[in-house]
Amino acid sequence: MPDLDVRIDEKRFGEAVILRDLTFSAQRGEFLALVGPSGVGKSTLLHLIAGLDTHFDGSVHWHGTPLHHHPQAPKSLGMMFQEPRLMPWLSALDNVRLVLSGTEAEGDRARMLLQEVGLGHALDAWPNQLSGGMQRRVALARAFAVAPRLLLMDEPFVSLDMPTGNRLRESLLELWRRDRPLVLFVTHDLREALALADRVLFMSEPPARIILDYVVPLERPRQLEGTAIAKLQEQLFAHHPDLLSGALDAPSESRDKP
Template identity: 80%
Template structure:
């Protein structure tokens, strides 16, 4: 039985239909990447799952029960956005403690997480004294601070240089493999999706639905810049040349 069941019959913004008949399921411990054309509704879908937007037709369940109830946040949900969203008046450590139920007794976990992402030396540092990559590391530690069963990540490493992004991806995978939450990870970079995820969900052009639920046929560890990821991406494009445009038309010489 799946832990997460998502059934979005329709999501609108005014007259515009953003999502329609979009459905998938997943189990805790899986890592899913969401890929699709820009503006197709990937972030909107995360907002629905996270309970930040409740105005849609459909249902979202965890273990057969509603994941959230109107006006309440889902239990043990972690989120990481494109921007770090740190409180500028709080230190790195206090930004982690902010999300804890009992900061006094759970402070050791906050310190340990910052050490795990390489910021053990910066516990008392203010956000404006941290580089962009270091701020993302604080945000990553904060996302895992609640020991999430479900972690929603909306292009968390966008605009970072490759070495910084790779260090953060390594930290993410280490934390995920230890705690095993279900991860839903939005990205525009197919190589990133193939390097990180167990499954890649490709979304169609609007109104978006799941075009292809692709299980990555490679063992870990995988290297984003490696030849194996490049070859796998080429195989996907050879079979579905318009996949990233939101279409699933096979090439002319493909069997019916």
């Protein structure tokens, strides 16, 4: 039985059908990336899985328990968005503590996480004293503070310069390897997806569904700018030239490899 089982029969915004017949499953410890054209509903899908939006036909289950009902949402659900969403009146440390109960042990965990993402020197800094990359590091530490079993990430490193983004990706993978949550990571960058994920789920144009569930065949560690990622991307485009536009040019089975 999969740890996460997603079945979206239909999701609408008014008359517009955004998602239809979208299904996939995953196990705890997997790292999945969601890729597709802009505006196809990747963020919407994360909101449905998180229970932030329950107005859809279908179901989302974690260990057999429905996540599409607010009372059933697990406490061990972590989220990280495109924007850091830090409280400007709280220090970096207090922004991480915000999702915790306030015990001394959890305060120590917050400090440890900030040290692990390279912010041990900035525990008392206000958000407006931190660079954009540093604010994302605080948000990353906060996402892991609850020891998530399921972590939803909505383009968390978008618009960052390459060195800063790479440092954050390394921090993410280090925390993931240690805690082994199931990660669903939305990105518009195929190279980022191939560098981070075990599986890449490609979404079609709306009404969106999963058109390819692709197992990344590369061993870890992987370099985003390395030749192996570039070659793998070329192979994908050779087999499916319209994949990133939300179209699949030839029939393909789930868990496909080129």
